[in-house]
Amino acid sequence: MEVILSECLGFCYGVKRAIKIAEEHADGKSCTLGPIIHNPQMVERLKAKGVGTVEDLKAMEEGTIIIRSHGVGPQVYEEAKTRGLNLVDATCPxxxxxxxxxxxxxxxxxxxxxxxxxxxxxxxxxxxxxxxxxxxxxxxxxxxxxxxxxxxxxxxxxxxxxxxxxxxxxxxxxxxxxxxxxxxxCTATDQRQKAALELAGKVDVMIVIGGRNSANTTRLAQLCRTKCTTYHIETAQELKPVWLEKADKVGITAGASTPDWIIGEVYKKCQMI
Ligand code: SF4
Structure with a gap:
């Protein structure tokens, strides 16, 4: 069985940038406003490094609030200022x-x-x-x-x-x-979608990796389904060998918020089946 990675997959520029900014502020007093990306595994990893998550600015008395790549409205900047919080803006350009x-x-x-x-x-x-x-x-x-x-x-x-x-x-x-x-x-989305569709047209099964709450990953899975049997998973543990038993070629793609290490684990597991 041949396992083929999409030519364009995983973290986009804006997500890579936001995670880098968050890691640079991992001092135990920093939080992102909402999860940094729609990927629970990455959120856990950041938490272990010292960057938590709050859903509301009112939950913070002090420290640094990091705006994730999705961005926020102007009133959040105002409120952070009023509350004396250090705001770090990781909104994707x-x-x-x-x-x-x-x-x-x-x-x-x-x-x-x-x-x-x-x-x-x-x-x-x-x-x-x-x-x-x-x-x-x-x-x-x-x-x-x-x-x-x-x-x-x-x-x-x-x-x-x-x-x-x-x-x-x-x-x-x-x-x-x-x-x-x-x-x-953003061209990152178009590029991922085009590459995924092209690959889905050449393989028997597509595996789409990414958070179930990630809109762009869900969209990738929908598009791939128009071409071949497609499974949307969050981690390598969810991959079932029975899905790939009859496949000669398996394609892999991943949403813009899926970390490289998860893509690597899925790729390895597919190759071992
Ligand atoms: S997908 Fe979103 S976060 Fe990523 S580069 Fe495009 S606009 Fe930025």
Whole structure:
């Protein structure tokens, strides 16, 4: 059986950067606001090094609060300042660009549309930078339902697929005569999705590794399922030999928040089957 790793998989630039920043502040008094990435194993590893997690700034009396790659709204920066906390910003520069785009579009008097998932922390942050005025569009139906407006500005969650973005924007084009479209999609997502789809078309089984709460990993698994039998796992322990028994070729990919060591363990286990 041949085991093939996707050409583009695992940690993206923004996640690598956020973890490096968190590790540099591992002094036992630092916490990330929410889990640093959607990967429970990585969160545990950071905790062991001295970087905890809090869900709310109110849980901290002192120390350093680290903003994860998904970013937050402006009021968090204000609150950290008021509480005398040292804020370290590990927001991914691509997310920052989406946040600032939403802010600029709102300041330009536009109705801001964010194409993305309502409940995703990154989208909540971008929404808050629009002065809490943006409309979040999750589906083509949402876009169709949008009323006409004089000035429209469109941004997206960084992990939206290029295809979804184009389809959704097509429904928004007739809503205004003055539209600014800022395609704030991160190429890391597109690259991982393209490479995974290509590999899934060549193998019998795909293994997609990443947190079950990771939106980009779940999306990778959905895409691979359109091409071949696909299993989404978090760790090598979950891999069942019976899945691969009849396969000649097995492909492996991993979400942007999956650590290299977990990918390595899964790869080794597949090779031993
Ligand atoms: S997926 Fe892209 S936008 Fe998101 S953290 Fe990674 S590099 Fe940044």
């Amino acid at each position: 691509h997310v920052k660009k989406a946040q600032m785009s939403a802010k600029d579009l709102a300041q330009d008097g536009r109705t801001v549309v964010i194409i993305g998932e309502k409940n995703h922390p990154e989208v909540k942050g971008i929404f808050e930078w629009s002065n809490n005025r943006a409309i979040i569009v999750e589906s083509e139906q949402d876009a169709q339902n949008l009323p006409p407006c004089p000035k429209l500005g469109i941004v997206s969650q960084t992990t939206v697929s290029g295809e979804n973005f184009v389809k959704t924007v097509a429904h928004l084009l007739g809503k205004s005569n003055d539209i600014r479209i800022l395609r704030t999609i």
